[in-house]
Amino acid sequence: MPSAMNDVASIATNLAALKARMAAAARGAGRDPAAVELVAVSKTHPAAAVEAALATGQRIFGENRVQEAQGKFPALKTRFPDLALHLIGPLQTNKVKEAVALFDVIETLDRPKLAAALAKEMERQNRRIACFIEVNVGAEPQKAGILPDEADAFIAQCRTEWRLDLAGLMCIPPEGRDPAPYFEILAAIAARNSLTALSMGMSADFETAIACGATFVRIGTAIFGHRS
Numbered sequence: 001m002p003s004a005m006n007d008v009a010s011i012a013t014n015l016a017a018l019k020a021r022m023a024a025a026a027r028g029a030g031r032d033p034a035a036v037e038l039v040a041v042s043k044t045h046p047a048a049a050v051e052a053a054l055a056t057g058q059r060i061f062g063e064n065r066v067q068e069a070q071g072k073f074p075a076l077k078t079r080f081p082d083l084a085l086h087l088i089g090p091l092q093t094n095k096v097k098e099a100v101a102l103f104d105v106i107e108t109l110d111r112p113k114l115a116a117a118l119a120k121e122m123e124r125q126n127r128r129i130a131c132f133i134e135v136n137v138g139a140e141p142q143k144a145g146i147l148p149d150e151a152d153a154f155i156a157q158c159r160t161e162w163r164l165d166l167a168g169l170m171c172i173p174p175e176g177r178d179p180a181p182y183f184e185i186l187a188a189i190a191a192r193n194s195l196t197a198l199s200m201g202m203s204a205d206f207e208t209a210i211a212c213g214a215t216f217v218r219i220g221t222a223i224f225g226h227r228s
Ligand SMILES: *Cc1c(COP(=O)(O)O)cnc(C)c1O
Pocket: 041, 043, 064, 088, 089, 172, 202, 203, 204, 218, 219, 220, 221, 222
């Protein structure tokens, strides 16, 4: 059998195992497992893989490219009206129109120019969608996200100047280091700005993220297998 077929067959098993690990991590941290939601990251995987996850009851999905999501999700969203699609990759301002039309949550708001463009486009389409601000918690030069030192001011500006519907914060901690201190930076910025949602944790570090307060974990590989 081609491996893609095996991947689809194993998605339900992978999801069940992952949900059990998420719940155990939440309980271990004295948290309610229901307070941690799973964003199933389906980038590079075919619509059939998304369907296999939908069949288990999974409803929140993450994609990192607007164009790829446009190829997979419009038909699925018609069939599953409660499907929620999160954009988890960088958003260029020339893709804002398509992004606002298709996605239900933008997790990667990271600069004033994008905030202004999103606000304008949401107004134009009369479609208000929730945003997460991406924070570059490790202050890494090559990485997207607002710097931790600039986060408070940007959050305030998004609220007062553009009146965006801010749900919370998102981060991708530096590779190869203990992620816990970085997750704690994100949690602290959220707490002092009265933001409740924290999107943090991927296949390799979601248990740590849950211990640090994650309310959304974004997981691809542990559900859909390795990306080619
Ligand atoms: C791909 C991706 C994920 C999922 O990563 P896995 O290691 O496959 O779980 C999570 N967040 C972002 C922003 C991603 O691009």
